[in-house]
Amino acid sequence: MRKILHSDCNSFYASVECLYRPEIRNKPVAVGGDPTKRHGIVLTKNDIAKKYGIKTGQTIWQARQLCPDLVVVEPNFPLYMRFSQMAKKIYLEYTDRVESFGLDEAWLDVTGNVNMRDNGFSIAKDISRRIKNELGITVSIGVSYNKVFSKLGSDYKKPDAITQITKDNYKRTAWTLPVGDLLYVGRATQKKLREMGIYTIGELANSNPVMLKNIFGKWGDLLYSFSNGYDMSPVKKYSETDEIKSIGNSTTTPKDLCNDQDVKIVVCILSDSVARRMRERGFKGKTVSVSVRDTGLVSFTRQKKLDDYTNITSEIAESAMELFRNSYGWSRPIRSLGISMSDFVGEDYSCQMNIFEDQSRKNKLERIDKTVDALKKRFGSSVVYPASVLLDRELSGFDPIKDHTIHPVGYF
Amino acid sequence: MNEKKFIDVIAYYDSDGNISPLIIRWENGEEYEIDKITDIRNAASLKSGGAGVRYTCRIRGQLRYLFLDDNRWFIEKIH
Numbered sequence: 472m473r474k475i476l477h478s479d480c481n482s483f484y485a486s487v488e489c490l491y492r493p494e495i496r497n498k499p500v501a502v503g504g505d506p507t508k509r510h511g512i513v514l515t516k517n518d519i520a521k522k523y524g525i526k527t528g529q530t531i532w533q534a535r536q537l538c539p540d541l542v543v544v545e546p547n548f549p550l551y552m553r554f555s556q557m558a559k560k561i562y563l564e565y566t567d568r569v570e571s572f573g574l575d576e577a578w579l580d581v582t583g584n585v586n587m588r589d590n591g592f593s594i595a596k597d598i599s600r601r602i603k604n605e606l607g608i609t610v611s612i613g614v615s616y617n618k619v620f621s622k623l624g625s626d627y628k629k630p631d632a633i634t635q636i637t638k639d640n641y642k643r644t645a646w647t648l649p650v651g652d653l654l655y656v657g658r659a660t661q662k663k664l665r666e667m668g669i670y671t672i673g674e675l676a677n678s679n680p681v682m683l684k685n686i687f688g689k690w691g692d693l694l695y696s697f698s699n700g701y702d703m704s705p706v707k708k709y710s711e712t713d714e715i716k717s718i719g720n721s722t723t724t725p726k727d728l729c730n731d732q733d734v735k736i737v738v739c740i741l742s743d744s745v746a747r748r749m750r751e752r753g754f755k756g757k758t759v760s761v762s763v764r765d766t767g768l769v770s771f772t773r774q775k776k777l778d779d780y781t782n783i784t785s786e787i788a789e790s791a792m793e794l795f796r797n798s799y800g801w802s803r804p805i806r807s808l809g810i811s812m813s814d815f816v817g818e819d820y821s822c823q824m825n826i827f828e829d830q831s832r833k834n835k836l837e838r839i840d841k842t843v844d845a846l847k848k849r850f851g852s853s854v855v856y857p858a859s860v861l862l863d864r865e866l867s868g869f870d871p872i873k874d875h876t877i878h879p880v881g882y883f
Numbered sequence: 884m885n886e887k888k889f890i891d892v893i894a895y896y897d898s899d900g901n902i903s904p905l906i907i908r909w910e911n912g913e914e915y916e917i918d919k920i921t922d923i924r925n926a927a928s929l930k931s932g933g934a935g936v937r938y939t940c941r942i943r944g945q946l947r948y949l950f951l952d953d954n955r956w957f958i959e960k961i962h
Contacts, residue, residue, distance in 0.1 A: 490927060490929070490932055490933070490934065491932045491933060492932055493929070493930070493931070493932045553953065554934070557925070557934070603927075604926055604927065605924075605925040605926055605927060605934065606927055606934050607927025607928070607929055607933075607934050608927075
């Protein structure tokens with residue numbers, strides 16, 4: 472049986488702020504958007520503010536109506552990132568299977584790290600104590616045999632608590648909870664379930680799976696298995712989810728590059744590789760960097776911010792080319808060239824529509840990239856390429872993905 | 884000593900990246916040599932408000948906590 476923990480930092484942003492400002496610890500505190508403006512919203516609140524009925528997502532002025540003495544603190548994200556990293560460092564001392572869920576939550580698979588009789592409770596106790604001592608904040612931890620139940624466990628009792636949901640007690644614990652507490656059951660699903668007379672997780676678990684499937688499709692199977700504790704999804708390894716801050720490729724070219732035309736060929740190939748790897752991982756990036764090393768071994772890196780997040784090959788190639796033209800005066804021929812993208816968001820990030828830009832053109836380019844990706848996956852990287860690379864086969868005849876000439880940012 | 888005050892510190896960085904504070908310099912310019920570091924661990928300071936690496940230092944016969952919080956130093960009295 473697996474041993475899964477879910478650790479949740481209680482009122483994370485507010486707790487960190489209260490640690491750093493002893494003078495507000497005994498007051499109602501909300502962390503939220505610019506308090507001088509009316510439109511700021513509450514991101515987190517401490518337990519005292521909770522008692523006034525203040526909720527996450529409320530506007531600051533609504534919250535102030537509930538509690539005139541509310542202390543509103545502007546968020547300090549770099550500080551929260553640091554605390555998130557500090558917590559993760561502690562988790563990683565127990566297992567490399569640490570999967571973050573936002574800044575303040577993480578799953579840990581500790582199956583291999585405790586003896587047979589221990590279900591992970593001893594590690595949970597250890598982690599809870601260390602976070603308190605080393606970070607000065609508290610966590611709630613759920614201990615269970617799958618991810619869904621361990622998350623229910625961490626929500627079960629707050630703050631500073633450990634809840635075990637075992638095969639022996641899940642009917643008494645998990646099943647008594649409202650169905651909306653289950654991971655991925657949002658308001659819409661909850662409403663439909665309520666119409667079916669399903670209010671608790673236990674009622675969902677004991678409902679007819681065929682009926683669930685008829686109403687929710689595949690999703691119905693998932694709900695049924697989640698509520699019965701059948702969830703088998705693994706806790707991802709730390710490096711699979713985090714820490715990718717940039718994707719780049721560079722190459723020392725087969726012959727020196729002597730003009731913009733030569734550079735364009737190499738830029739095309741490198742951008743194609745970088746963009747494809749970003750699409751594979753589901754990223755869009757906003758900062759493009761170009762690294763150049765000339766035949767005198769003098770090198771430099773230039774970067775610029777794009778107007779919008781992208782993973783479109785042609786857009787990345789064009790901006791890299793523009794950046795190159797603006798930063799190199801051809802004092803010497805070029806020996807090696809690199810392109811990288813950073814400043815990532817998920818590709819489902821809703822982009823700000825630009826009034827000067829044709830969104831349907833962007834959509835088209837994205838569809839082309841998708842199609843070309845599928846072709847390349849099946850037939851190899853050289854099956855489709857821009858005509859410009861045909862100008863010099865010697866320069867374009869390398870495959871950056873296969874050759875794995877991958878460097879972290881700042882390698883040069 | 885409840886108020887958190889950042890101070891100047893002269894420190895030694897070894898080739899492994901370990902940092903050992905050697906001398907602290909008070910606001911008025913007075914310097915105090917750290918005679919011995921008896922403990923180093925990650926810790927939060929509830930009293931002063933902060934978290935980072937905590938050095939337990941003996942300075943002129945007295946024990947003090949010296950915190951390296953991100954990249955700034957502050958000191959706390961041990962009760």
